[in-house]
Amino acid sequence: METVGRMAGVSQVTVSRALSDPSKVSPATLKRIQEAIAVTGFVPNALAGALASRKSKLISALVPSITNIVYSAMVKAFSDRMRGHGYQILLSETGFDPHEEERLISTHLSRRPDAIMLTGIHHTAQARKMLLGTGLPVVELWDITDTPIDLCVGFSHIGAGRGVAEFAIGAGYRTAGTVSAGDERALRRKDAFAAEFLKAAGSPVDEVNFEGPASLARGREGLRLLLEEKGFERGVIFCSSDLLAHGVLIEAAARGLRVPDQIAVVGFGDQDFAQHVAPSLTTVRVDRASLGMAAADAILARFEGGETPAVTDLGFEIIRRGSA
Numbered sequence: 001m002e003t004v005g006r007m008a009g010v011s012q013v014t015v016s017r018a019l020s021d022p023s024k025v026s027p028a029t030l031k032r033i034q035e036a037i038a039v040t041g042f043v044p045n046a047l048a049g050a051l052a053s054r055k056s057k058l059i060s061a062l063v064p065s066i067t068n069i070v071y072s073a074m075v076k077a078f079s080d081r082m083r084g085h086g087y088q089i090l091l092s093e094t095g096f097d098p099h100e101e102e103r104l105i106s107t108h109l110s111r112r113p114d115a116i117m118l119t120g121i122h123h124t125a126q127a128r129k130m131l132l133g134t135g136l137p138v139v140e141l142w143d144i145t146d147t148p149i150d151l152c153v154g155f156s157h158i159g160a161g162r163g164v165a166e167f168a169i170g171a172g173y174r175t176a177g178t179v180s181a182g183d184e185r186a187l188r189r190k191d192a193f194a195a196e197f198l199k200a201a202g203s204p205v206d207e208v209n210f211e212g213p214a215s216l217a218r219g220r221e222g223l224r225l226l227l228e229e230k231g232f233e234r235g236v237i238f239c240s241s242d243l244l245a246h247g248v249l250i251e252a253a254a255r256g257l258r259v260p261d262q263i264a265v266v267g268f269g270d271q272d273f274a275q276h277v278a279p280s281l282t283t284v285r286v287d288r289a290s291l292g293m294a295a296a297d298a299i300l301a302r303f304e305g306g307e308t309p310a311v312t313d314l315g316f317e318i319i320r321r322g323s324a
Contacts, residue, residue: 007036059087059299060108061117064096064183065213070241070269070288071119074141077292078117085300087114094119096183096213102127109134115299121145121152122184137302139295143185144313151302153295153312157185160284160316161192161238164266167318168236169200173264175235177206179222179244181214186240189268193238206230214240219247220254223263227255234262236324242267242274242283249277249323264324279322286316 001015008015010029018025018033025033036042059082063071079089090108094101102124108116109130115137121144123131131138131149138150145152168176176197180190187209194205208222208230222244226232239245245267249259257263259279267274270285294312301308 001042003040004033004036004042007039008032056112056114057087058090058111058113059115059117060090060092060105060111060113062092062094062101062104062108063119064094066091066093068213069271070286071142073288074292074295077289078141078296079292081293081296082299098122098124098127102130105130114303115139117141117295117299118149120185121148121154123149137299139298141291141295144311146311148310151295151298151308151310151312153291153298153314155286155314155316157188158192160268160286161189161194162196163316163318164189164238164284165193165196165200167320168197168238168264168266168324171236171264171324173236173324174201175203175232176201177208177226177230177232177235177237178239179208179219179226179237179248180210180240181218181244182209182211183213183240186214186268190238190240206232214243216243216247216250219244219249220251221247223248223251223255236264236266238266238268240268242269242271242281245281245283245323246273246277249279249281260322260324266318266324270319274319275321282321282324283319284316285319287314290314 001012005012005015014025015033018030022030061075063075065071082089090113092104094104105127118140119142121140128149140148140152141154143154144156178190178193180186197205206226208225210218237248239248245265248265252259252263259265267281267283270283274281274283291314294314298308
């Protein structure tokens, strides 16, 4: 700032004033300062400004995976809304590991963000303690609970599982299987589906559960295991993601199974490819963009001192297509 001031013919204090509140300097002076900044390539010290204003203009966002379209779509909508209000996003990937999330929360808090966005509602006790101790706005996205840390925006995963079971029973299916990835929310959906289907149809649900993330290969392997090891012959298969469901469809086609006559398939997420596979995929749709924007709006309302509900449930929708 001293160099910029010398070039513009003003004091360092005037440069600082022009950067923090341009309305406090004359247009002519501001123009000279901006020209000097352009020549020097000067980048203002945002950390120093944050210490003075107690605002970093940074929002932390922690997601399980940056390559999964479900999470990336939410973060994009969240980020777009926050950037429109002058905030930038610090993004980290937790990998579905609560202890890694705890470590990253500590790291992010050391950067003094103005708010934190988390994925899900289940965190370690130490993570909750750190977050509650900061007094910062915290929004838990992609899930709902009666006891959020601060704010939560999402939908009921248990409700989604039950909803698919009700859909399957209503469509006339009396036997069912599941293929699920290992993350905690996927397992809750699977358990809710299995319990509701058993109660309504009177038949237990055959399950294949993978510890890792969803993939086409695991979808194919899931159907193989249902057929060859679980004795599954016909009925509906609920998959914890559209990716697994697509793998099931591929394996069914390779085996000459008729979908949905012999094997019906329901996915989760309504990803872009879901309506274009053959047959088109019946799935659970969650408005990811609306979730991200609602989470941003909840934080912004908290910044402005406005009233915002602790829990925002945006629900889900079952999209019936050709696979079931």
